[in-house]
Amino acid sequence: MPEGDTVWQATKRLHDALAGHVLTRSDLRVPKYALSDLTGRTVLDVTPRGKHLLTRIEGGLTLHSHLRMDGSWKIYAPGDRWSGGPGHQIRAILGTEERTAVGYRLPVLELLHTADEDRAVGHLGPDLLGPDWDxxxxxxxxxxxxxxxxxxxxxxxxxxxxxxxxxxxxxxxxxxxxxxxxxxxxxxxxxxxxxxxxxxxxxxxxxxxxxxxxxxxxxxxxxxxxxxxxxxxxxxxxxxxxxxxxxxxxxxxxxxxxxxxxxxxxxxxxxxxxxx
Missing domain, CATH: 1.10.8.50 (Helicase, Ruva Protein; domain 3)
Incomplete structure (x- = not known):
């Protein structure tokens, strides 16, 4: 399972690729959220919390993901060949005009109200790489x-x-x-x-x-x-x-x-x- 430093790096790559940009593509391949459409919304930031990733999106929404053993987020430029795994392993696609983030084999993927993030990560102790470290x-x-x-x-x-x-x-x-x-x-x-x-x-x-x-x-x-x-x-x-x-x-x-x-x-x- 990825540890805090690995998740921090993955989060930074996502933040650099998506934050401040409007989503032009949104595809959440989880039955509960299959009809959710995030296109037209701006990604505000991507923040790590321990081993969890929180992608905050305009309109008070947060896409919560966890990599566990096999999950990964890959970043692609237009024209790049997606190489993170076969298509059936893709769980999420977030695209802007310049970059596309593809989540492979994500065992945890849920769309939350940002105000409810504690429901997903509120049980965690102080984050060694977070501002709350105590x-x-x-x-x-x-x-x-x-x-x-x-x-x-x-x-x-x-x-x-x-x-x-x-x-x-x-x-x-x-x-x-x-x-x-x-x-x-x-x-x-x-x-x-x-x-x-x-x-x-x-x-x-x-x-x-x-x-x-x-x-x-x-x-x-x-x-x-x-x-x-x-x-x-x-x-x-x-x-x-x-x-x-x-x-x-x-x-x-x-x-x-x-x-x-x-x-x-x-x-x-x-x-x-x-x-x-």
Whole structure:
């Protein structure tokens, strides 16, 4: 699932292409909104909220979308060949005289009154890349359940908005704790540093095409996606396991030497046989 920095980039591309321009084409390929016509209205702005995209349109309307795992918005100039996927995967088309935005495989697409945006995103905690970022509130949200595993608390968008599996794994590595350590075991200093570091990483990557947490050119990430490979710090093999209730895949990576705290029992892991 795209994380806050990726959504921020997608939103910026949409904003640059559409904001301030009148829609000359509108096609929402969702049964509930199939007859909705936005042509003749001006796009006011496109704003990210955590992992959600809010396209605000003249007349008090907002087109709310979410990319989840496979969704994307592509921008095309007149005459460009649309290459985001087959036609049956298109869920939305917003066109102006100069650009056309095409939404592919969007699992969430709804047309709201702008005044009702909270119905879609009001449950979210402070946005790491938004004007509402409040580290104290985000920290209070995370620490509300001291027995909860840190990795799960970070992924809960009601606590703070924008972190996904990549940043969860990387942040825990940088804090030297496993993603399964209970939130209540973090010292006040570590907990405060977690908020500062989360903000720093997303800010540093929101303009980058390649996400980097290491500061190294030869290796972008410390642990995520590196199962079975040597830790960049100590050389121990990186491990991977799913975290959560099993309702969805949440691959979680960690170094058993550099990170302290509970870990799951060894068991079968796709592509690795067993974690060791």
């Amino acid at each position: 580290p104290d509130q985000a920290l209070a949200n995370v620490r509300r359940d001291p027995d909860r595993a840190l990795g799960e608390a970070l992924l809960d968008q009601r606590n703070l908005a924008g972190i996904g599996n990549v940043y969860k794994s990387e942040l825990c590595f940088l804090l030297h704790v496993t993603p399964w350590v209970p939130v209540g075991r973090l010292s006040d200093e570590y907990a405060a540093h977690l908020m500062t570091l989360s903000k720093k990483l997303l800010d540093a990557n929101r303009e980058r095409s390649n996400r980097i947490t290491t500061g190294r050119r030869d290796q972008n990430l410390y642990v995520y996606g590196r199962a079975g490979r040597p830790c960049l710090r100590c050389g121990t093999r990186i491990r991977v396991a799913n975290q959560g209730d099993g309702s969805r895949e949440r691959p979680t990576y960690w170094c058993p030497t550099c990170q302290q705290g509970p870990t799951p029992q060894p068991g079968p892991v796709a592509g690795l046989g067993r974690t060791r």
